[in-house]
Amino acid sequence: MTRTVAVVGAGAAGVGVADALRGTDTEVTLFDKGRGISGRAATRRKHGCRYDHGANYIKPGEDAWVDDLLDELGTDGLADIEQPVWTHDAEGTIAEGRDDESHKWTYVQGITQFAKRVRERAAASVHKATRIEHIARDEEGWTLTDTEGESYGPFDVLVLTPPAPQTADLLAATDWADDRLSRLHEAVESVPYRTIRTLVLHYPFELDRPWYALVNPDREHPVGWLSREECKPGHVPAGESLLIAQMSPEWSVEHYDDPTEEAAAEAADLVADLLEDDRLTEPDWVDSQGWRYALPDAGVDATAARCGEDAGLFVAGDWVVGEGRVHLAFENGRTVGSRIAERGG
Ligand SMILES: Cc1cc2nc3c(=O)[nH]c(=O)nc-3n(C[C@H](O)[C@H](O)[C@H](O)COP(=O)(O)OP(=O)(O)OC[C@H]3O[C@@H](n4cnc5c(N)ncnc54)[C@H](O)[C@@H]3O)c2cc1C
Structure with a gap:
């Protein structure tokens, strides 16, 4: 049976989750409050100029896989x-x-091209300009509600990728009567x-x-x-x-x-x-x-961050890695996506 995965946030981590689930029997839906995707790796156009006003570039350093990945995504315009x-x-x-x-x-x-190209090859659907403000969990799975009162789901799996303080807000607005919720919330809330x-x-x-x-x-x-x-x-x-x-x-x-x-x-x-x-x-x-x-300025407690995974609740993002880098956020999203794939139905 096709599994459904909801990902809140279509930045590098969010599209990384979708990328790892390519070719599996999984339907991935991304939600982002922004009008476009790519989060803090952002580009704007004004008066004939185009500029990256968040992340400036992707710097692979010793992570040679990044060059290969960018090659796979297409060198046109790179x-x-x-x-x-x-x-x-x-x-x-x-x-x-x-x-x-x-x-x-x-x-x-x-620089938004990176997330756009990944999302395209993952063929994940995106709800843009959709700010999720409430989450509920019951035996059917995870249901999301946006600020317009529109509900989505239930989904088998939920992945939260906004920056830690925004993920903490979402966890505070989650109906799930389980101790793991407060443990996760506490860990996420403390990331500076x-x-x-x-x-x-x-x-x-x-x-x-x-x-x-x-x-x-x-x-x-x-x-x-x-x-x-x-x-x-x-x-x-x-x-x-x-x-x-x-x-x-x-x-x-x-x-x-x-x-x-x-x-x-x-x-x-x-x-x-x-x-x-x-x-x-x-x-x-x-x-x-x-x-x-x-x-x-630091990473989340790695054990606490995974405490909801058995119930289908995952987190990903630069704050899970503990370093603000586009390719590391993406890699973390991919790692989380692989764990979801391995978890099975
Ligand atoms: C000024 C600046 C310069 C930087 N320079 C570099 C650089 O040169 N190189 C580099 O590699 N990295 C750089 N970074 C860091 C890099 O941008 C981030 O580490 C990376 O983009 C994080 O990706 P992410 O997916 O974890 O989070 P994000 O990109 O923040 O994605 C999270 C997404 O969640 C969405 N969201 C939040 N709340 C909700 C909600 N309630 N409902 C729906 N959607 C929601 C947001 O709109 C966002 O799109 C820079 C960052 C900044 C701010």
Whole structure:
């Protein structure tokens, strides 16, 4: 009999679950509150530019399987960012040296292509713009209800992949009279996340620098990360620059609710100072995205995270791995999907 699996969240982990269940007798349905899929590996289009305002790239490091996977998903539009990542310190001193030999993969069409391509090959159906707010479990399985009052299910298996604090909220809104629920909730609730506010600064002129990005390893500078989106093919028209400034967690929390223009003006001043270029204080347009739950600072207790699996309740995501990386979240989703496949009917 075909098994039904509901996955809340269609980011890297969610599509990873679907990918692992390809070719099994399983029907996977993804639910995402976003208008598109891919979660924090996000791309936006504005004024003729395309930019990745969450995850910047997929960096395989020593995980050679990632290159093979990206190959399998299709190399059309796949782009390796050639310029290096340099560093800046608390004083704003810029230095070479952070980069290694690893690829830095994105797509001409934006980093969302990764999740889109995986979902397509998994042929999983997706309910977009569907925020799940209530979950119930009975002998039939798991039923989900969205914020419009629409119900879905019952499903044999449920996988929760939103960032830990949002998964904890969902578990708090779950009707399941079983001790495992509170054990899981407690473990998930305790996973700490960092907040990052991304400011997008566009300029109608080229910026000539030898690096693609600067990262602040000592975490003492208000600009945690600064990258030049024009280094990605197809993202920024010639003769223009688009800077992605990911602000430090301290700055981001302090300025999280500031209006975009105000936050961008302050970020542009910091960037101009860092790059010693006064022109950068005046971007011709700006954009912003707050990531309240940007990156996990630790992983969930591995045993507690699996305590609901016998009842068909699974969790996956970067917070299960304990590191905010697209390919690791995907790999974790795939591992969870394989466990579901092995579990049988
Ligand atoms: C600013 C920033 C920069 C980063 N840079 C990099 C980088 O350069 N390289 C890298 O590898 N990683 C980077 N990361 C980390 C990477 O983006 C994440 O680790 C990865 O995308 C996590 O995938 P996920 O599937 O676990 O979670 P997510 O991508 O967060 O997916 C979870 C999904 O759940 C959905 N959701 C949440 N609640 C509900 C609900 N109630 N109902 C329905 N749907 C819901 C969300 O809309 C989301 O799509 C960065 C992250 C940020 C924020």
